[in-house]
Every structure is written in structure tokens, then in C-alpha cells.
Amino acid sequence: MTTFDRSAIHERARALASEAIDEALSPEDAAWLAAHLRICRECKAVAAEYRAIRRELRGLRTPEPPRDLWARTAAGLDAVDAQRSRSSGARTAGRRGFLAGNRLAFARAGAAGLAATVVALAALTGGFWGDASAPAASASPGTSGIPGGNQNPVAVVGGNGYWVAPSDGGYQITTGSAECQDATGPCAVGNGGSVVMASVVSSSSVSVSVAPDASQAAVWASGKIVILPLGGDATEPVSIDLLTPRATATAAPTPTATPTPTATPIPDSSASGEPTAESTAGSTNEPTVTPEPTPRPTPVPTRPPEVAPEPVAILDGYRIVGRAPEFSADGEWVAFSARPIDQTAGADVFVWRAGWDLAERITDSHTALFSGWLGTRVLISDFVIPPAVEPPPDLEASPSTDASPTPTSPPTPTPTPTPTPTPAGPVPASFVYDPVSRLSSAIRRPMLLPSVDPTGKYLIYWSGRVAFNSESGLWEAEQGDLYFESWSRLSLQPVEPGQLAAAVSLDSQGAGQLLPLGLGPGTVQRWIVRWDAQGRNVALWVGDPGSTESGRVTLFRVDQAAGRLETESVLLSAAALSNVAFDESSLVYTMPDKDGRGQTYIVPIPEPSPTPTPTPMPTPTPTPTPSASPSPSPKPDLTTAPPGRAAAQSARAARQSPRTA
Amino acid sequence: MSVAPAATADRAFVEELFARHHGEIFAYLLRMVRDSDMAADLAQDTFIKAYKAIDTLEDRAKARAWLYQIAHRVALDDIRHRRLVRFLPITTEAHGAAPSAEHLAMEMRLSGPMARALARIPERQRAALLMAEVGDLTGLELASALSVSHVAARALLTRARESLRQALADEKRQEKEREAAIDAAFETKTRSSGPRSRAGAGNSKGTDR
Numbered sequence: 001m002t003t004f005d006r007s008a009i010h011e012r013a014r015a016l017a018s019e020a021i022d023e024a025l026s027p028e029d030a031a032w033l034a035a036h037l038r039i040c041r042e043c044k045a046v047a048a049e050y051r052a053i054r055r056e057l058r059g060l061r062t063p064e065p066p067r068d069l070w071a072r073t074a075a076g077l078d079a080v081d082a083q084r085s086r087s088s089g090a091r092t093a094g095r096r097g098f099l100a101g102n103r104l105a106f107a108r109a110g111a112a113g114l115a116a117t118v119v120a121l122a123a124l125t126g127g128f129w130g131d132a133s134a135p136a137a138s139a140s141p142g143t144s145g146i147p148g149g150n151q152n153p154v155a156v157v158g159g160n161g162y163w164v165a166p167s168d169g170g171y172q173i174t175t176g177s178a179e180c181q182d183a184t185g186p187c188a189v190g191n192g193g194s195v196v197m198a199s200v201v202s203s204s205s206v207s208v209s210v211a212p213d214a215s216q217a218a219v220w221a222s223g224k225i226v227i228l229p230l231g232g233d234a235t236e237p238v239s240i241d242l243l244t245p246r247a248t249a250t251a252a253p254t255p256t257a258t259p260t261p262t263a264t265p266i267p268d269s270s271a272s273g274e275p276t277a278e279s280t281a282g283s284t285n286e287p288t289v290t291p292e293p294t295p296r297p298t299p300v301p302t303r304p305p306e307v308a309p310e311p312v313a314i315l316d317g318y319r320i321v322g323r324a325p326e327f328s329a330d331g332e333w334v335a336f337s338a339r340p341i342d343q344t345a346g347a348d349v350f351v352w353r354a355g356w357d358l359a360e361r362i363t364d365s366h367t368a369l370f371s372g373w374l375g376t377r378v379l380i381s382d383f384v385i386p387p388a389v390e391p392p393p394d395l396e397a398s399p400s401t402d403a404s405p406t407p408t409s410p411p412t413p414t415p416t417p418t419p420t421p422t423p424a425g426p427v428p429a430s431f432v433y434d435p436v437s438r439l440s441s442a443i444r445r446p447m448l449l450p451s452v453d454p455t456g457k458y459l460i461y462w463s464g465r466v467a468f469n470s471e472s473g474l475w476e477a478e479q480g481d482l483y484f485e486s487w488s489r490l491s492l493q494p495v496e497p498g499q500l501a502a503a504v505s506l507d508s509q510g511a512g513q514l515l516p517l518g519l520g521p522g523t524v525q526r527w528i529v530r531w532d533a534q535g536r537n538v539a540l541w542v543g544d545p546g547s548t549e550s551g552r553v554t555l556f557r558v559d560q561a562a563g564r565l566e567t568e569s570v571l572l573s574a575a576a577l578s579n580v581a582f583d584e585s586s587l588v589y590t591m592p593d594k595d596g597r598g599q600t601y602i603v604p605i606p607e608p609s610p611t612p613t614p615t616p617m618p619t620p621t622p623t624p625t626p627s628a629s630p631s632p633s634p635k636p637d638l639t640t641a642p643p644g645r646a647a648a649q650s651a652r653a654a655r656q657s658p659r660t661a
Numbered sequence: 662m663s664v665a666p667a668a669t670a671d672r673a674f675v676e677e678l679f680a681r682h683h684g685e686i687f688a689y690l691l692r693m694v695r696d697s698d699m700a701a702d703l704a705q706d707t708f709i710k711a712y713k714a715i716d717t718l719e720d721r722a723k724a725r726a727w728l729y730q731i732a733h734r735v736a737l738d739d740i741r742h743r744r745l746v747r748f749l750p751i752t753t754e755a756h757g758a759a760p761s762a763e764h765l766a767m768e769m770r771l772s773g774p775m776a777r778a779l780a781r782i783p784e785r786q787r788a789a790l791l792m793a794e795v796g797d798l799t800g801l802e803l804a805s806a807l808s809v810s811h812v813a814a815r816a817l818l819t820r821a822r823e824s825l826r827q828a829l830a831d832e833k834r835q836e837k838e839r840e841a842a843i844d845a846a847f848e849t850k851t852r853s854s855g856p857r858s859r860a861g862a863g864n865s866k867g868t869d870r
């Protein structure tokens with residue numbers, strides 16, 4: 001037998017070994033293969049490897065498609081229908097897909113301290129931490145994913161509804177009056193006498209974040225972030241795909257080489273527009289700042305607010321990560337975190353100011369997340385390894401760190417007087433960045449995504465263990481809890497680039513008022529914090545384990561005198577989809593039902609006696625469930641679901657009864 | 662205004678296809694293009710193309726393989742397009758967006774050998790394997806989805822398995838070498854700085870990590 005013959009024999013054996021995995025071989029082939037494998041160890045090993053490959057491939061975790069996939073697809077199908085109708089001379093009546101527009105929820109509009117409250121309905125899509133091609137559980141105020149369907153409400157500003165509707169292959173942002181049947185009946189975003197505020201066209205799904213005064217919107221799609229004026233010449237559709245950033249960034253300052261974090265004390269709150277608040281128990285509103293005499297970077301020149309007169313692509317080739325873009329309270333700035341669309345780097349935080357051509361990147365760690373606005377300053381969270389003062393007992397005993405990169409370069413360790421055990425891995429660290437002065441101050445207490453109330457007095461933050469998610473490429477909350485704290489009790493430290501880790505003090509970890517929200521200690525992984533405009537009530541949504549959108553919303557009142565949350569008597573506790581919102585003095589949330597549809601409720605927050613009446617607000621689905629309408633109740637029990645949703649809630653209520661105090 | 666009954670039925674059929682198969686189509690596309698947003702866009706594209714071409718589906722009982730066929734073409738088109746067009750962000754941030762060493766290390770560590778090996782084999786072979794092993798398409802369905810004969814599909818699958826086997830072995834070997842190098846470097850460092858580390862309360866360990 002020649003070498004060629006032997007090679008052909010082995011090839012045949014391997015081909016048959018492969019075929020045998022997929023289908024039964026003929027008796028002759030099966031016998032031949034069995035005989036060959038008995039005498040050929042190599043082919044036998046290869047056959048075993050083929051089978052192992054099959055097992056390994058079949059064992060791969062099935063990725064979950066984005067929640068808005070149907071809505072996006074339905075929009076495309078609608079466009080095909082419309083095209084066919086035009087070509088055949090007949091108009092196709094608009095129709096909804098079986099899911100389009102059903103998974104809607106409100107997201108609070110406007111950052112802390114907004115003059116005008118904007119409520120946005122957001123399609124629930126994607127994951128909490130992952131790239132936010134459309135806002136997900138982390139949807140920022142005034143945000144909405146835009147799926148298909150006929151109407152997708154975006155916002156309510158001053159009683160006027162804003163929504164997005166597919167139109168000729170694109171989308172229209174339209175406004176009109178909100179319509180309610182009666183004082184207690186269902187409300188819907190009105191569609192009579194509507195005015196088109198803007199038209200956009202994009203080959204991919206579009207997401208919108210509306211400015212507090214609804215004069216402009218941030219739109220992101222196709223790897224671009226675009227500032228779109230509302231109310232101008234809306235007849236001309238804006239093609240997101242064709243928009244490119246202007247060639248020269250005349251207004252935007254050149255990013256510094258190491259933009260974050262920079263140093264020196266934070267500016268005076270009165271000068272920077274920091275919301276002032278009444279003194280609590282003799283404390284000032286501003287946290288303690290350790291001054292550090294370092295040279296100040298050149299501040300960004302002050303320029304008058306300017307609304308982009310025409311659509312401007314402020315970033316290209318990037319995808320929004322984490323929280324959706326959010327306008328500052330004065331509407332002059334937009335901040336967001338994004339990462340390159342080709343995933344060649346992680347997430348960094350960007351800011352854009354009216355009049356700038358381009359957004360400016362203000363972090364360079366590739367692990368930073370936009371946390372929110374604090375007046376005119378940006379709250380940013382990052383992940384650092386704080387200086388160690390005791391050697392870890394066993395370096396190999398921290399697999400999460402070994403398996404993950406160092407998120408930021410740790411500083412040269414500086415021993416501290418009080419030894420503190422080194423954490424098993426990175427810890428979340430947050431800092432305040434002033435985009436005008438470009439100065440940063442680290443919050444010394446480790447915390448992730450702090451949310452400060454509109455008055456600047458209180459904050460709620462997450463603290464716990466973080467882990468790296470290899471799928472999203474982001475660090476995430478793994479095991480931790482939410483805490484309430486007075487802003488004045490925090491300590492800020494001006495930081496130089498690379499000093500963020502050194503500024504973090506593990507001594508203060510765990511301080512603050514622990515909020516009993518999860519299924520037990522350390523079970524909060526996904527959450528949303530929504531303050532009312534006065535900072536007197538706060539709604540906290542905590543996601544159910546393993547779900548990106550379902551969870552429970554709990555409404556607390558802030559005990560202003562004691563400086564704590566009244567956790568003993570919650571105002572409301574109900575199953576809810578992942579976006580909750582405050583529309584002025586009302587809490588808006590969407591309760592899920594078993595088929596994935598949601599019913600939106602508006603709950604007024606009365607003063608001083610918390611006896612709100614839930615008012616159902618159907619999603620713009622044409623066929624609202626009749627049973628969704630609540631039966632009038634003089635004193636509804638807010639700790640239970642509104643009437644008509646008992647079936648959907650019963651299982652959850654039984655499961656989570658300890659939380660419905 | 663009314664919609665033609667046939668059009669309504671077609672639309673309902675595509676919606677049913679979506680309800681049944683969008684998860685697996687998305688999973689297939691994600692493993693082909695390794696970008697979740699791109700995969701979502703391509704999945705959307707797949708069903709829209711299916712709706713447009715619904716008249717070409719002769720046997721609706723074979724719609725699943727037909728869907729895979731469309732998804733396969735959509736994926737290959739995208740991959741080819743991306744080869745032709747190299748996307749570069751046209752922003753001032755572009756210069757800062759280069760992958761850091763940490764990020765590259767992260768990529769190497771956190772995507773498993775199987776995922777990396779899959780990415781290394783030719784697209785058609787990858788597609789065949791994913792459809793057969795993950796999508797569980799039969800030989801005939803695979804042939805239909807790949808627009809080839811049954812014999813050619815089987816041959817492609819055999820080549821795919823062999824390619825993946827070799828790529829996987831290579832990836833595992835490289836991973837062992839990397840781990841050995843890391844261990845060696847760590848041991849060297851530990852030996853050289855051992856006494857100081859013990860005396861110095863382990864600060865350097867925190868920094869190194």
C-alpha cells in the first residue's frame with residue numbers, strides 16, 4: 001500500500017467519522033469505520049474530538065436577542081408594506097405587529113432639578129450594562145427606543161405628548177396634546193392635531209433622548225450620536241447614516257492627553273450652578289473637599305448656550321454604553337458613555353456642549369460609565385484597584401481578578417495608617433467632573449453609579465462586588481446593595497490623572513443607609529433610581545434575577561428631618577418593567593403581564609398623606625386590555641398591583657411579599 | 662383602505678417565522694459576525710428579506726432552512742463588505758480609541774478557545790458547523806441553506822470539523838503557552854522580590870494586579 005493510499009484511508013475514516021455524527025452510515029461504511037478505528041489510534045482520537053466539538057458547540061450559551069428586535073423588524077416590514085402599497089397604487093392601512101409598541105415603559109425625563117419635567121416612554125431593549133443601541137433598563141431621562149408600530153410615545157412635556165411613528169421608511173418625532181378619557185380613566189398620548197417636530201431616516205434602530213425643554217434631542221443610531229433640533233424644518237428627513245461629523249472641531253476643545261481625572265478642588269457650587277439645598281443638621285450640602293494646591297487646567301471658555309440650528313453628528317463610530325445620553329438641567333450639555341463600534345476599546349465618557357461640533361472624550365480608562373448630572377457637573381463611575389495595605393492571603397484565590405484585566409492602572413500604593421484588607425478585585429469608584437474647568441474630584445467612598453437628587457442633598461448609590469462580563473466587555477455589579485446617603489456626608493478629594501484609585505477609601509465602604517430592596521442582602525445587580533423634582537420621594541427599581549426588564553419598583557419618601565429614607569413604610573411596591581419615571585408629582589411605571597405586554601400607570605404622589613390612586617395608562621397598543629382599567633377605590637392599597645393585574649402579579653407577590661411592607 | 666388577503670397572510674406567516682426562529686437566527690448571526698448589534702441588524706434584515714422574497718418559498722414546511730439560507734447570505738455579505746470597507750471613526754477621539762494592552766489581554770483571556778477557534782476557520786465552514794451543530798439542521802436542510810448539494814454539504818461539514826479541530830488544538834496550545842509564560846514571569850518576580858514583598862505588606866501585589 002502506498003503512502004497515498006494510506007492517506008486516503010485516513011481521510012475516508014475521518015469523513016465517515018464526521019458523517020456518523022450527523023446521520024447514520026450505511027452498514028458497510030459503519031463496519032469499515034469501526035474496523036479502522038480499532039486499528040488506528042489517531043483516527044479514533046480524531047473521531048472522539050469531533051464528538052467533543054459537537055458537545056462543546058451545543059453547550060455554547062444561547063445569546064438572547066435584543067428586546068427590540070421584533071419592533072425593529074416590524075418597522076421594516078411596515079416599510080415593505082408601504083412600498084408595496086405605493087407601487088400598487090393602493091395605500092396599506094397601518095398595522096401593528098404582534099409585539100410592536102407593547103413593551104413600553106416610562107422613563108423619567110430630565111436630569112435632576114429639571115425645570116420642565118419630561119416623561120419618556122422607552123422600549124425595553126438590550127441589557128442594563130451593555131451597549132445601549134436603544135435604552136434599556138438604564139434608560140436615561142427623556143429617552144425612548146424607537147421600534148416600529150404606529151406610535152411610540154417618547155415624552156410628555158407640559159401636557160404635550162411627544163412620540164415617534166414610522167413614516168415612509170423613516171421616523172417622525174411628533175407632538176400633540178395628551179388625551180385622557182376622564183380624571184381617573186386611561187390616558188394616552190394624543191394623536192389629534194399633531195405637529196411633526198423632526199423626521200429621521202436610519203438603516204438601524206434609532207433611539208432618542210429629549211432635552212428638558214424639548215427644543216432638541218439626542219438621537220443615536222448607526223454608530224452615530226446626533227443632536228437634532230426639534231420644531232424646525234421637520235419636513236426634510238434627516239438621514240442619520242449620511243450625517244458625518246464636521247471636519248474641523250472649531251468649538252470643541254482639544255481633548256487633553258490624559259483628560260481624566262484631573263485635579264484641584266471642585267468649583268464653588270454657587271458659581272457652577274450647583275443646586276443649593278437647605279442645610280441638614282447643620283451640615284453643608286457640599287461634601288468635604290480636601291484641597292490640593294495643584295495648577296488648574298485651562299478652563300473651557302464660557303459661551304452662551306446655543307441650540308444646534310441643524311442636525312450635527314457629534315460622534316461617529318461609537319455606540320452608546322450604559323445609561324443613555326442625558327442633557328444637563330439647563331439643556332446646554334449632553335453627556336454619555338460610549339465605546340468604539342468595532343469594540344477596539346472599552347467605554348469612555350463624552351460630553352458635548354451646544355455650539356460644539358464634536359463631543360469631547362473626558363476619560364481614557366476605557367472602563368468609565370456616565371452616571372448622571374450633578375447640576376452642571378458630570379458624575380462618572382469607573383473601576384479601580386485601591387492601594388493595598390495588607391497582602392492578600394493568596395493571590396490565586398481571586399479568580400475574577402485573574403481572569404480580568406486591570407480596569408485602570410493602579411497607582412503606586414501608599415500605605416495608609418489604618419490597614420484595610422485588599423479587596424478581591426477592582427472596586428467601583430466615582431468622581432465629579434466639571435466640564436467647564438475640567439477639574440475632577442473623587443468621591444472617596446467606593447460607589448457605583450451614584451444618583452443625586454435634584455436638590456443636591458441626597459444620593460443613592462450601589463456598593464458591592466463587581467465582576468467583568470466577557471460578553472458585554474464591561475465591568476458590572478455582581479453582588480451588592482443600594483445605599484442612601486446625604487451628599488454632605490461624603491468626602492471629595494481632588495484628583496490628578498491616575499489618582500482615582502488612590503483617592504478611594506475602603507474604610508467608608510458600607511456606610512450609608514442600606515436599602516432593603518433585593519431578594520436578600522447583596523442581591524441588587526440592576527437598578528434604576530428616579531427622584532421626583534423636589535427630591536422628596538424616590539422610586540427605586542430593582543431587576544429580578546436573570547431578567548433584563550422585569551423587576552419591582554418601590555417608592556420611598558425622604559425623611560428630610562432625619563436625612564434618611566423612610567424604609568419602614570413604603571408608598572408603593574409593585575412589579576414593574578425596567579423603566580420608571582416621575583412626571584412632576586406623579587410616578588409612572590409599567591406593570592408587566594404574562595405575555596410581555598405592559599400596562600402603564602400614573603400614580604400621583606399627594607402631600608402630605610400618601611394616598612395616591614393608580615391611574616392606568618394604556619400603552620399605545622390599539623387593543624388595551626379591558627381588565628386593565630382599575631376599579632375605583634377610595635383608598636387603594638398601593639403596595640399591591642392595581643386592579644386588573646392580579647393574575648400577572650400573584651406569583652410575583654407571593655414570591656416577593658417580604659418586600660411589600 | 663384594505664390590505665390584500667394574500668399580503669396579510671404573508672405578513673402573518675413571516676411574523677410567525679419570527680416568533681419561532683428569531684432567537685436561533687440571531688444566535689447564528691452573532692456567532693458569524695461576533696458583534697451583537699450587527700447581528701441584530703442582520704437578523705432584522707433577514708426577516709425583511711424573507712418577507713420580500715416570500716413568493717420564492719415553495720414549501721413552507723422548509724421555511725426554517727430557507728431562513729438560514731437568507732441569514733447565511735446576509736452574514737456573508739456583511740463579512741465581505743467589512744473586508745472591503747475598513748471602518749474608521751472619523752472623530753477627534755479616534756486617536757484615543759486604539760485598543761489598550763489591557764484590552765487586548767482581556768480579549769485573549771475572556772473569549773474561550775472555542776470562540777477564538779471558530780473565528781479562525783473560513784466563514785462557509787463556520788456557517789456549516791453552526792447550522793448543523795447549533796442550529797441542528799439536517800443534512801438536507803443544511804444543503805438547502807448553503808445552496809449546495811447534500812454531498813457537498815457533508816463534505817463542507819467534514820472540512821469544517823477538521824479545521825475547527827486543528828484551530829482548537831492550536832488555540833489550546835497557545836493558551837497553555839501563555840499561561841506557562843505568565844506563571845514563569847510570576848515565579849521570577851516572586852523570587853526576586855519575595856523578601857521585600859513579605860516585609861512590605863504586599864503593596865506591590867496590589868499594584869501589579
